[in-house]
Amino acid sequence: MNPTTPPAIEATGLRKAYGDNVVLDGIDLRVPRGTVFALLGPNGAGKTTTVQILSTLIRADGGEVRVAGHNVAAAPQAVRTAIGVTGQFSAVDNLITGEENMALMADLHHLPRPEGRRVIAELLERFGLVEAAKKPASAYSGGMRRRLDIAMTLVGSPEVIFLDEPTTGLDPRSRHTMWQIIRDLVDGGVTVFLTTQYLEEADQLADRIAVLNGGRIVAEGTADELKRLVPGGHVRLRFLDPAQLARAAQVLGLGLCDDEALTLQVPGDGSVHTLRALLDVLDSASVDVDSLTVHTPDLDDVFFAVTDRPEHEKVQAR
Template sequence: MPSSVMSTSARGGAGAGPQAPAAVSAAGLRKSYGDKAVLRGIDLHIPAGSVFALLGPNGAGKTTTVKILSTLITADGGQARVAGHDVAAAPQAVRAAIGVTGQFSAVDGLITGEENMLLMADLHHLPRREGRRVAGELLERFDLVEAAGKPASTYSGGMKRRLDIAMTLVGDPRIIFLDEPTTGLDPRSRHTMWQIIRELVRGGVTVFLTTQYLEEADELADRIAVLSDGRIAAAGSAEELKRMVPGGHVRLRFADPAAYRSAASALGEATGDEKALALQIPSDGSQRELRSILDWLDSAGIEADELTVHTPDLDDVFFALTSGTNLPHQPKETVR
């Protein structure tokens, strides 16, 4: 019977390798409010053109991390660089390179969507004609042309979020911080926002995403870090994190009782369910291990009628890490 094999990420691997150029990096980042330590020394290395997701329960320090990296507040210790600039020594250069969309919309509901866009163009000191061109292109890109002349207060939650991100893009940032961008959105609006994020990354933008929706991180992120009690509890691709949680298995079901008994006798480490004629084999769910199991079944002349793969999901990872459970194969705390 094959042994478990740890595999590399099934995603594109934008975050692979310490030599990849970093759009965002940090070393030993610390922040306290009074006697409460919010960040206890975190390290980051986020390659350009990737999506990085920071997960954590309320109060874990996600928003504090975004505020430090976007120069809204200063760290108590450690160093951070964004777009090649030190956030403490060159905050203006950092601000010129980034866009930030916070948990709460920056849209002014008293003016129209177009006026919100033009106001942002003025803040970026764009010439009037250039500002109108950029505003028009972004309103079209985010499907807001028909609503552009209406007060933003009449927009749905999804429309306001799209306008919020469109406003963020007026300055053509190469790094965007999205702090829980889909909170409160309905499923359709959330999926629309996911598509927008994917399009931004295809255009070379780096996205730093904080979220409490684990499905969102699973769908979008090249690399994920789980922040707990001010520290990075674990980091890696979604698949790597899932393999840290025990409980993955392959389930074989048989229609023929004789085939079931033969397989149960041969597979000593499998757990049997005689009533269901099913066997459960511990597995990390990797493609290599699944192929090895299938090859073994073929060589033994055993044919299962049904094969299903069960792997832990990010919910399992999140709950295990934030509850203080010690997991095997935890990577170092530097996020790459």
């Protein structure tokens, strides 16, 4: 990724309030092109409001926002042309067929009829909806309806897609199918801005994650960086004989020994720097380590830790 390329989404000092209720209190966002950015947060944290502002559905009270190179306030129509939005609730019309839903989107994007038919056929094939295309959308399963919803969003070939909790209510198989669809979109150069209640989803998909709480971004980084922010990480060293285990425990002067499993559990964040320093100490003492595994907290731990912090404290992963 070229660092000089303008980001797909950039927001500075974004603010929004409804009366005395401050929803967004000066947040900054930067999303590189061709990546997945996940915004997490408790219910009511402002995730949907953020998506609505970035996608021109509502106006911010303050701050500057650029999406796909366009200023949201000054050129909203240019932004709308460059984006697609799939909200929490499906935009599919259940009274008409899947194919008719797609045709309606092609008409809204003013595609010439031959091009519209081509795009619709390609998307129905891509999303596995060819057999169901002429059936009423009311007969679709939740997963099929969600696939159709995203296929409709893609009719206009958007550069940036906003997915607001796209897998809510889906069964595990449909959720995994949706994950693959999102990966394929990014492989094709699309930027995805994702909000989700499923932390595993962000862990699986996102290149970068921000946690929103109390109207502020309280933590930001990659999934691995965020996991290293909270206590509980450790490195488990395994040895081939008890003498090496005992020697390692003596040299390091810390850790939890398991004499039966021949392991030593040492606190650590799992970073390359930490692992190199740990192994250098053992190597200088002629201690042979058979293998090691790194254990870090998961995003659930991160979420609870950072959303329990005072709202003015932001944790920036490095």
